[in-house]
Amino acid sequence: VHVRVIDRCRFPRDKLCGDTLNPGAVAMLDTLGVAGALHTRALPVLGMIVTGPRNARVAGRYGAGIQGAALTRRDLDVALLYAAMAAGAQFDDGLMVTGPLMHGTRVTGVRVRSTAGAENIRAPLVVAADGRHSRLAFGLGLSRCPKAPRRWAFGAYYAGVADVTAFGEMHIRPDGYIGIAPVPGGLANVCVVRDCSACRGQELHGDVIARAIGRDHLLRHRFAMAERVGSVRVLGPMAVESRGAGVAGLLLAGDAAGFIDPMTGDGLRFAIRGGELAAAAALRELHTGTPQHDSLDAVRRREFAAKWRMNRTLRALVGVPWGVRTAAALTTLWSRPVQALIPLAGDVAVARRLHQR
Numbered sequence: 001v002h003v004r005v006i007d008r009c010r011f012p013r014d015k016l017c018g019d020t021l022n023p024g025a026v027a028m029l030d031t032l033g034v035a036g037a038l039h040t041r042a043l044p045v046l047g048m049i050v051t052g053p054r055n056a057r058v059a060g061r062y063g064a065g066i067q068g069a070a071l072t073r074r075d076l077d078v079a080l081l082y083a084a085m086a087a088g089a090q091f092d093d094g095l096m097v098t099g100p101l102m103h104g105t106r107v108t109g110v111r112v113r114s115t116a117g118a119e120n121i122r123a124p125l126v127v128a129a130d131g132r133h134s135r136l137a138f139g140l141g142l143s144r145c146p147k148a149p150r151r152w153a154f155g156a157y158y159a160g161v162a163d164v165t166a167f168g169e170m171h172i173r174p175d176g177y178i179g180i181a182p183v184p185g186g187l188a189n190v191c192v193v194r195d196c197s198a199c200r201g202q203e204l205h206g207d208v209i210a211r212a213i214g215r216d217h218l219l220r221h222r223f224a225m226a227e228r229v230g231s232v233r234v235l236g237p238m239a240v241e242s243r244g245a246g247v248a249g250l251l252l253a254g255d256a257a258g259f260i261d262p263m264t265g266d267g268l269r270f271a272i273r274g275g276e277l278a279a280a281a282a283l284r285e286l287h288t289g290t291p292q293h294d295s296l297d298a299v300r301r302r303e304f305a306a307k308w309r310m311n312r313t314l315r316a317l318v319g320v321p322w323g324v325r326t327a328a329a330l331t332t333l334w335s336r337p338v339q340a341l342i343p344l345a346g347d348v349a350v351a352r353r354l355h356q357r
């Protein structure tokens with residue numbers, strides 16, 4: 001199949017993300033033959049540290065021989081692009097998709113804009129993998145931003161953070177959470193997620209990360225000598241709901257097919273597996289001429305529903321202050337069950353299954 005990949009950005013480019021691939025995502029990239037290129041640039045992630053109020057703290061390892069990886073999206077996304085091009089895909093950057101081309105109810109390509117002007121690109125099948133605010137999914141009424149949750153994410157790199165280890169960190173607080181991950185070059189990726197339904201523009205543009213760390217008695221001493229490297233990137237509202245996985249001639253993959261919240265650190269695993277499922281559906285649609293968006297939707301639900309349910313429950317629990325206090329109590333009282341959640345969030349079962357093949 002002739003594949004043409006287009007992106008509005010020029011690469012390499014930065015992307016606001018926690019910069020960790022969970023073990024399931026790493027194993028999937030291994031089976032695709034991509035992980036080798038990453039390992040030279042990535043740091044191993046051996047497990048997660050989760051803290052809550054009242055000094056609750058749990059550290060859980062993914063298990064023997066199982067690792068996640070930390071590397072910047074700048075590096076990861078370029079490695080993925082090179083792999084796609086090495087497999088035969090044509091890549092054009094700097095092309096912004098402005099909407100679908102339609103023939104009746106069927107998508108027959110995309111309209112794009114670039115510095116050279118506007119252009120129509122026709123294709124027998126389009127895969128929209130254009131992220132949370134997918135022009136195509138929103139334009140076709142497949143996605144929308146729900147009224148709640150209204151969480152925003154703020155991310156930056158810091159040098160000189162003390163006690164950064166080979167564990168990812170999730171610090172859950174009554175007003176949101178703070179993720180910290182080691183990244184190559186002696187830096188730490190710091191992401192703060194806040195419910196900003198009541199935030200005004202000024203608050204969104206202030207240094208939310210510095211304020212969150214400065215107020216946090218568990219974290220502020222670790223940042224005493226730390227310095228922010230580069231600017232704070234802001235993104236939100238994060239939640240996007242999708243109904244369906246496409247229309248005739250169009251299939252959704254990755255965040256374009258829906259995104260709620262990055263707390264469980266598995267967005268890339270869903271995106272990579274969602275890409276595989278969309279690719280298989282695309283081949284079927286090209287081969288048979290029969291639209292495959294409904295069957296893609298069904299197979300996505302079958303594969304992802306259990307994990308989506310777990311993620312939703314965790315997010316609901318930490319979405320309100322009483323929930324966070326309960327979660328903190330659970331963490332203090334029952335550290336073993338909380339430890340069991342860490343491999344679940346890390347898709348360790350997926351990693352083990354793929355390693356055994």
Ligand SMILES: Cc1cc2nc3c(=O)[nH]c(=O)nc-3n(C[C@H](O)[C@H](O)[C@H](O)COP(=O)(O)OP(=O)(O)OC[C@H]3O[C@@H](n4cnc5c(N)ncnc54)[C@H](O)[C@@H]3O)c2cc1C
Nearest residue numbers: 007008017018019020097130131153254255262265267268
């Ligand atoms: C704060 C935060 C932290 C996160 N941390 C983690 C983590 O540690 N681990 C994890 O697994 N997941 C994490 N996630 C989730 C993860 O970032 C996403 O699930 C993942 O990036 C989805 O990949 P994607 O390819 O679908 O979308 P994206 O990575 O958003 O890629 C979409 C691409 O489409 C391009 N594009 C967009 N619009 C257009 C257009 N109109 N025309 C042309 N091109 C376009 C963009 O330039 C971009 O390159 C985090 C998310 C957030 C918000």
